[in-house]
Amino acid sequence: MFTFNNIRYKDILEIEDLLIPVNKVTCIVGESGSGKTTLLRLLNKMISPDEGEIFFHDTPLTNIPAVDLRRRVVMLSQVPVIFPGTIEDNLQAGLSFSEKPLAEEQKLREALLLVHLNKDLAGEADKLSGGEKQRLCLARMMLMEPEVMLLDEPSGALDEDTEELIINSLVNFARDHNKTLIMVTHSKNVARQYAQQIIEVRSGKIIRQEEVAGNAGRN
Template sequence: MTTILQLEGLGKQLHPPDGPWLFRDFSASVAEPLIISILGKSGQGKSTLLRILGRLTAPDRGSMRLQGRDVSQWTPEAWRMTVSYVAQQPVMLPGSVEDNLRAAAFLHQRSFDLTQARQWMEQIGLDHLDWNSGAQQLSGGEKQRLALIRTLLLRPAVLLLDEVTSSLDSISKQATERLLVDLHAHSGTTILWVTHDWEEARTTSQQIWFMADGRLLEDADSRTFFDSPRTEEARAFLRSSHLLAESLEGIR
């Protein structure tokens, strides 16, 4: 079976050519469809890694292969249709809610799946929206979910998610998580998901990429990572995450 995604020695400098490295020597492969959570403290380059994988930012070192073909063998457009990125801060295109939903189909000359769009909008609690209303007038959480559906309608093989549930209330967050887990289960979509919510990672992901000290320190299945992390850095990260979660629960 052809490897879905292969990364060899990826690196990004803060100020090339002589500046410090944000991360380097990042090597990993995705041999089968998985949901992979990318964890680590802020400042490790997790979002930058996603932007590199989406060909929105160029690496300063290393190579990428998608479905057995080097990145140089793909046009940027074909790559981005196959590996699609959803940003933490969603950008609404000018026009209405419907204009935004139809944008991907229009740009890539595909038919628009109205039935699927309505189903997904309902599933994540956006069925109340007037499709003729301006997308710019939506709340932050509504924009985030609309941007996600807009990208899902491309039906990418690999989905890159940058903290897409961080601005959502608990009900919307759970509905979005269910949609993504269902999508993976039924269509075999590979999902690379940057999150600071360790509980979200534990319940949705099969694999964990843990970044620390400018490197990929752990690449492990989720149960192994959360039950018996290999490195002290990962153990310290999980301890601090547990303490933070407990303190937030106490505030509530």
């Protein structure tokens, strides 16, 4: 799906070659400051490399308009983006951006159930806690059903028990809908349990890339 050829970005990343497969769960691990988030941001043109080329389905990212790419490759950052208005407004916002029909109320409620967020659709989104906002953004992303979901520490604002519930829901959603899930995580436990491929970054370079047999989510 994504192929890196001789990528350099400032003094942060230097990647000669890298392949991220389609319809798999890939975890990017490494120490803080190693370049993990930078790698993720390259995948949907939030930033562009200084040298080299990145391909998406054999097409150079330079040939794909950023807005078109971001409708297919959606990123959720560590700090959740919450729009003014209700929980429903925030859930529908992703569909509006991706130019898809708005969802019926039942589908919105199902999305909230997937992320274990028991809230009224009419509630004000900015009144949610940090962890609740993160889960709302995850639900918005799943409603969009993009080809690729990019997650930067998706469980960073969650406690350990909630982390397992949410990550399991995300992985099963990706598996059931044939999506590609790529997430940066500090949690060795998350990578060990759910990754089908692990990419380890150290000082801006890939020091390990391996497939993990048997991981595809847990019911």
